[in-house]
Amino acid sequence: MKVNVKLFAFFREGRFIKEDKELPEGTTTGQVVDDLNIDREEVGVLLLNSRHCKFDKILQEGDIYAIFPVIGGG
Amino acid sequence: MADKIFRVNMTDLSTSIEDVPADWAGHGGRGLTSNIVAAEVPPTCHPLGPDNKLIFAPGLLSGTTASNSGRISAGAKSPLTGTIKESNSGGTSAQRLAKIGCKALIIEGQPQDDGWYSLLVTPEGVTISKEEELVGKGNFAIVEAVEKRFSDKIGILSIGQAGEMLMTGANISVKDPDSHVRSLGRGGLGAVMGSKKIKFIALDAKDGKVELADADAFRAANKVFTKALIDHPVSQALGTYGSNVLVNIINEAGGLPTKNFSSGQFEGHEQISGETMHDLIVERGGKPTHGCHAGCVIKCSQIYNDLKGNYKTSGMEYESIWAMGADCTVDDLDQIAEMDSIMDDIGIDSIETSVAFGVAMEAKVLDFGDSKEMIRILTEEIAKGTALGRVIGNGAGSVGKTYGVIRVPVVKNQAIPAYDPRAIKGIGITYATSTQGADHTMGYTIATEILGVGGTADPLSKEGMVELSRGLQIATAAIDSTGMCLFIAFAALDDETCLPALIDMLNARFGIELTADDVTNLGMSILKTEHAFNIAAGFTNLDDRLPKFFETEPIAPHNAVWDFTGEEIDTFWDF
Numbered sequence A: 001m002k003v004n005v006k007l008f009a010f011f012r013e014g015r016f017i018k019e020d021k022e023l024p025e026g027t028t029t030g031q032v033v034d035d036l037n038i039d040r041e042e043v044g045v046l047l048l049n050s051r052h053c054k055f056d057k058i059l060q061e062g063d064i065y066a067i068f069p070v071i072g073g074g
Numbered sequence B: 001m002a003d004k005i006f007r008v009n010m011t012d013l014s015t016s017i018e019d020v021p022a023d024w025a026g027h028g029g030r031g032l033t034s035n036i037v038a039a040e041v042p043p044t045c046h047p048l049g050p051d052n053k054l055i056f057a058p059g060l061l062s063g064t065t066a067s068n069s070g071r072i073s074a075g076a077k078s079p080l081t082g083t084i085k086e087s088n089s090g091g092t093s094a095q096r097l098a099k100i101g102c103k104a105l106i107i108e109g110q111p112q113d114d115g116w117y118s119l120l121v122t123p124e125g126v127t128i129s130k131e132e133e134l135v136g137k138g139n140f141a142i143v144e145a146v147e148k149r150f151s152d153k154i155g156i157l158s159i160g161q162a163g164e165m166l167m168t169g170a171n172i173s174v175k176d177p178d179s180h181v182r183s184l185g186r187g188g189l190g191a192v193m194g195s196k197k198i199k200f201i202a203l204d205a206k207d208g209k210v211e212l213a214d215a216d217a218f219r220a221a222n223k224v225f226t227k228a229l230i231d232h233p234v235s236q237a238l239g240t241y242g243s244n245v246l247v248n249i250i251n252e253a254g255g256l257p258t259k260n261f262s263s264g265q266f267e268g269h270e271q272i273s274g275e276t277m278h279d280l281i282v283e284r285g286g287k288p289t290h291g292c293h294a295g296c297v298i299k300c301s302q303i304y305n306d307l308k309g310n311y312k313t314s315g316m317e318y319e320s321i322w323a324m325g326a327d328c329t330v331d332d333l334d335q336i337a338e339m340d341s342i343m344d345d346i347g348i349d350s351i352e353t354s355v356a357f358g359v360a361m362e363a364k365v366l367d368f369g370d371s372k373e374m375i376r377i378l379t380e381e382i383a384k385g386t387a388l389g390r391v392i393g394n395g396a397g398s399v400g401k402t403y404g405v406i407r408v409p410v411v412k413n414q415a416i417p418a419y420d421p422r423a424i425k426g427i428g429i430t431y432a433t434s435t436q437g438a439d440h441t442m443g444y445t446i447a448t449e450i451l452g453v454g455g456t457a458d459p460l461s462k463e464g465m466v467e468l469s470r471g472l473q474i475a476t477a478a479i480d481s482t483g484m485c486l487f488i489a490f491a492a493l494d495d496e497t498c499l500p501a502l503i504d505m506l507n508a509r510f511g512i513e514l515t516a517d518d519v520t521n522l523g524m525s526i527l528k529t530e531h532a533f534n535i536a537a538g539f540t541n542l543d544d545r546l547p548k549f550f551e552t553e554p555i556a557p558h559n560a561v562w563d564f565t566g567e568e569i570d571t572f573w574d575f
């Protein structure tokens, strides 16, 4: 299945801004983070189709999945 | 030397130095400006008349070595909202005022003649002078000329053309350590300064110093506090990308108000994002990391250069970039930087004015995305005070009324900033109930709803949002009294050493014994004082509401509407 993965802030360094990834059925949000060699501790926010999620969500065909480090502003 | 109240009467051009009344002794920053306004300004007065007062107060810790403690508060009755107002900013003025020994500078009355004046504040007192040379000038020319007249060490508070012309979007500029300006942005306080006929206030601390009751305890607490700030990952991201790191995440979450609040996502988000801005700044030899005052260890500000590598602007915030960018659908950072610089110079709030442009675009006064026309209107209409310039310079509500627009994003006539309350509901409670009109900084629920700092909350659900906003509004009122930048809140919410260290510093500065409960009570009492002023000024619970369109127009991508009932909102004040 195809999932659109987006990275932000310093997660982009040495990786990508966004990419369509071909993933096996049943892949979880956490596995994508691990496969990208991103330390789960550094993850601030995961947004799956614009909704917050955790590392255990099973991805579906056509999902848009955004991974952010801990950030803030105001 | 104990801190004093410095008072200036512009009606008879007299000045005095007074002891601090016992009631005000424990206050600083916002707590002090709001208490003085509540005690001395008749709530029903005209904000631009002689009965209103303009008050400046450094925070309780300003002028010390405490990290991030250099924020100054300005207070008055707001000509934009008609409510009580406190606006705060970085720059060098808070530290100067504290070192002068000035706990608050109160400016009252109104000159009888048409002339303009300037003030010089030193430890000896205030001198009022006639001012002619700088009348009609922008803030950049003022800073240059005033530094020449005195020295480049001088602190400066000034108004541009917008403040002179009493526009309700006018701000007050505060000189920063690099002789650029920061802004006391919201609520039209520049117009109040203009109504007192004061073009600038120079602050000369000479060799004044802030005394500490217990210097060793202070130093130890500051060390813990500073470490908590530096170690927090949000501080690190702020230093690298600035607050503008938010464009992409708020867009992704579907809460980035776009095209005058008609959508929650902006196609051009990447072009105006913090990531893009960081790369451009580095490429052009600017500084991605910069503090708005000496002593800031987070440094969310930046120096932005133009294409040729020359200085263009500094301190571009997420809210300003969002307002000129997504809300007006301008996807070009150079155009945004140009407008940011012009607004700094003429002295007008970049949130209010840009949201006003968005409403004007909806009214077809100009096209969405037409940044060239925005720049022309800023320089040819607003700076010169033409009829159109005044309509826009008076803010989003003014444009809406003039052109009959229904989708006008304001609460108590102040423009709603960069988070859509339909898709991020807790912030809507802050907009509705804030004592100062729509203002995200009054209770920044975004930290919890979107960023996962200080817990989590589902931004599309109403559950727990009133309590979340209330807790944060109380804490913010207290933080705004210390002189601390609000960005310490991320560390304060997550790191349990941070807040106790802050309280230890307050105790070591004044030789007192505050507890965490005292600080919460301080926040509550400030909110209640401000709320009581507004009620006496004629506001009711029915003013604590969002504009109707938020209830009737669903916003993409979540197709969410604002669905809090009035009764639910009103429970905010149950404390």
Ligand code: SF4
Residues within 6 Å of the ligand: B068, B090, B290, B291, B292, B293, B296, B297, B298, B299, B300, B301, B485, B486, B487
């Ligand atoms: S974090 Fe930003 S706003 Fe806060 S004091 Fe530092 S530069 Fe100023």
